[in-house]
Amino acid sequence: MKVKLNINKKEHELEIEPGEFLLDTLRRLGYKGAKRGCDTGYCGACTILLARKPVNSCMVFTAQAEGQAIETIEGIGTQDNPHPLQKNFVESGAVQCGYCTPGLILSAKALLSRNPEPTEEEVKEAIAGNLCRCTGYVKPIEAILKTAKELKSAGE
Amino acid sequence: MLTNIKEFFKPETIDQALELLTEKSNSRVLAGGVVLSKALGESTDYLIDLNSLPYNYFRISSNEIRIGALTKINEIYRSRDLADLKAGEFLQTVAGHVASEQIRNMASIGGAIFARHYWSDIIPTLLVLDTELEFKNRDGEFTATLEEFLDVSNIDRFKDSILTELVIREPGNGYHFWFEKFCRTKVDIAIVNIAVVYLIDSDDRFQDFRISTGGTESIISRKKGVEKYLTGKKKYSSNLEKASDLLLENVKPVGDLRGSEGYKKKLLKTLFLESFNRG
Numbered sequence: 001m002k003v004k005l006n007i008n009k010k011e012h013e014l015e016i017e018p019g020e021f022l023l024d025t026l027r028r029l030g031y032k033g034a035k036r037g038c039d040t041g042y043c044g045a046c047t048i049l050l051a052r053k054p055v056n057s058c059m060v061f062t063a064q065a066e067g068q069a070i071e072t073i074e075g076i077g078t079q080d081n082p083h084p085l086q087k088n089f090v091e092s093g094a095v096q097c098g099y100c101t102p103g104l105i106l107s108a109k110a111l112l113s114r115n116p117e118p119t120e121e122e123v124k125e126a127i128a129g130n131l132c133r134c135t136g137y138v139k140p141i142e143a144i145l146k147t148a149k150e151l152k153s154a155g156e
Numbered sequence: 157m158l159t160n161i162k163e164f165f166k167p168e169t170i171d172q173a174l175e176l177l178t179e180k181s182n183s184r185v186l187a188g189g190v191v192l193s194k195a196l197g198e199s200t201d202y203l204i205d206l207n208s209l210p211y212n213y214f215r216i217s218s219n220e221i222r223i224g225a226l227t228k229i230n231e232i233y234r235s236r237d238l239a240d241l242k243a244g245e246f247l248q249t250v251a252g253h254v255a256s257e258q259i260r261n262m263a264s265i266g267g268a269i270f271a272r273h274y275w276s277d278i279i280p281t282l283l284v285l286d287t288e289l290e291f292k293n294r295d296g297e298f299t300a301t302l303e304e305f306l307d308v309s310n311i312d313r314f315k316d317s318i319l320t321e322l323v324i325r326e327p328g329n330g331y332h333f334w335f336e337k338f339c340r341t342k343v344d345i346a347i348v349n350i351a352v353v354y355l356i357d358s359d360d361r362f363q364d365f366r367i368s369t370g371g372t373e374s375i376i377s378r379k380k381g382v383e384k385y386l387t388g389k390k391k392y393s394s395n396l397e398k399a400s401d402l403l404l405e406n407v408k409p410v411g412d413l414r415g416s417e418g419y420k421k422k423l424l425k426t427l428f429l430e431s432f433n434r435g
Contacts, residue, residue, distance in 0.1 A: 001164060018203065019158030021193065040194055041259055042343070053230070053261040059193040060262065061186070063164040064205055107257060128342045129256025 003066045008075025016062045023057040033073035033102035044130035047103030048072050054107045073102035084147045092143040096134035104130040108144045162201045168208050176204050178316050187267040219326045225266025225319040229254050241326045246333040250281040256343040266319045279376045280351035280368035290321040334431040346371045347414045350427045362386045372407040400425045
């Protein structure tokens with residue numbers, strides 16, 4: 001079946017299988033930031049933003065996503081112009097193996113969009129669906145809170 | 157990828173959806189997709205995506221809440237309006253216990269009911285709120301209680317029907333609401349959970365006592381024996397202890413990798429007694 005997908009504000013028209021999942025579609029289109037972890041909606045490594053909300057792309061049928069804005073890690077910043085979250089994740093030491101990082105950052109981005117001044121508890125709740133086996137979450141939480149402060153100062 | 161799916165339909169009206177449901181054998185309706193995406197059998201040939209249908213809303217009056225069946229769990233959790241009623245505030249609190257942000261953004265309240273998971277947080281909560289369900293099929297619209305829907309002897313009644321709305325009525329002034337869930341991590345499903353609603357009258361007696369538990373049997377239900385026992389009784393520890401014994405006599409927890417039957421029973425008793433300290 002043919003679908004039109006809006007990925008990082010770019011329109012893609014493509015053929016998919018009816019039972020295809022968004023994670024598979026994104027990765028074959030070259031958006032490899034979303035990772036296959038558990039494939040059961042538990043680990044969050046496949047997290048992307050759908051209509052600005054974090055979802056597990058391993059559980060979203062690609063056809064369901066038609067007509068909604070899809071945002072992947074590739075769309076929020078570049079190596080030369082990283083998103084403040086990406087910059088702070090790197091500078092805070094919040095990235096070790098990096099497998100969970102795209103999903104974690106997107107969950108954090110969604111949080112800061114709806115709650116620009118989260119408490120630490122609110123950050124933990126927002127990223128509870130992104131498992132990390134490396135960092136123990138301390139540095140990612142630090143990076144997110146630091147980003148919130150910076151964005152608030154920049155806005156003032 | 158689910159290679160067995162032959163076609164993916166996106167009906168724009170409920171009548172189109174119902175026509176597909178009845179005419180395409182081996183079809184399943186898709187709401188959030190959280191359950192279907194990982195638990196669909198190979199016998200399913202067609203998916204009918206309901207998300208274009210207008211069943212994502214809250215309609216709140218002074219004593220009633222109507223929720224569209226396609227409303228996402230996170231929309232319930234984050235709604236500013238639901239907390240205007242105690243029943244709505246209670247449902248919101250429970251919605252926040254469900255899995256992760258990602259799952260709550262996808263899962264619909266209608267899907268949570270249809271899945272009939274024995275560990276559901278939503279179903280015991282809706283049961284103690286005496287929730288009614290509105291359905292539509294090709295013969296028209298009809299109403300059923302959530303209890304009727306969960307009763308497997310009624311399963312044919314709901315065949316080829318689509319759940320459109322939930323109706324929750326505010327119980328009245330002075331009611332206590334309590335939900336507690338015991339799970340391994342914040343995003344995990346319940347080992348056991350408990351939902352309790354009751355009133356304490358001027359004589360310090362329980363009235364309209366309602367209780368339901370999850371993780372404790374294959375089909376979630378109200379614990380009528382406990383409800384009958386406690387209604388009219390004073391809130392003495394001896395009565396609560398006896399009620400907890402009754403509760404344990406009438407549950408047969410599903411032993412699974414999260415806990416054995418014996419472990420779940422011990423947890424359930426603790427949660428039950430705790431609900432009166434904190435509810």
